[in-house]
Amino acid sequence: MSKPTSRSALYRLIQAGQLAHQAVLVPLVEKGLEPGDDAILFVLGRAGTTEDDLSRELGLPPEALQSRLSRLAERNLVTRQAVGPELLPGFALTERGARIRAGLIEHWAQLEEALLGELKPKQRKKLSAALKRFTELLSF
Numbered sequence: 001m002s003k004p005t006s007r008s009a010l011y012r013l014i015q016a017g018q019l020a021h022q023a024v025l026v027p028l029v030e031k032g033l034e035p036g037d038d039a040i041l042f043v044l045g046r047a048g049t050t051e052d053d054l055s056r057e058l059g060l061p062p063e064a065l066q067s068r069l070s071r072l073a074e075r076n077l078v079t080r081q082a083v084g085p086e087l088l089p090g091f092a093l094t095e096r097g098a099r100i101r102a103g104l105i106e107h108w109a110q111l112e113e114a115l116l117g118e119l120k121p122k123q124r125k126k127l128s129a130a131l132k133r134f135t136e137l138l139s140f
Contacts, residue, residue: 013134020115027107031100032075036060040068041077041093041101048083048092072097 005011028038039058043049049057055065069091072078077097083090093101116124 044093045101048090050088050090
């Protein structure tokens with residue numbers, strides 16, 4: 001059985017997670033964004049969506065999402081737009097929002113490559129599966 005020391009796998013996993021989280025936040029802070037804004041930009045980058053669909057996908061209550069969307073709209077990152085075949089009211093990325101989203105994706109890819117670059121594709125897949133299983137075990 002592992003002991004709770006700095007040499008245990010769990011300790012290293014927690015440490016790596018905290019440092020990775022900090023590194024992911026760097027471009028957000030540089031752009032004046034808040035943690036979680038990136039998730040909105042990522043979802044809207046796939047296609048425009050209604051506020052209700054966005055709320056469900058992100059797991060945010062409508063009130064919290066509305067304040068975020070208003071702030072992002074003020075910063076010219078998202079815009080109100082009719083979406084879908086029914087032309088329902090929704091949101092989409094502006095050109096500026098799409099550029100910032102692309103930069104965040106690039107930063108994410110660089111960070112992932114720095115963390116996993118020495119692993120072979122099969123090893124990456126195994127690690128991803130193990131982390132998924134670990135997450136599922138800890139989820140309630």
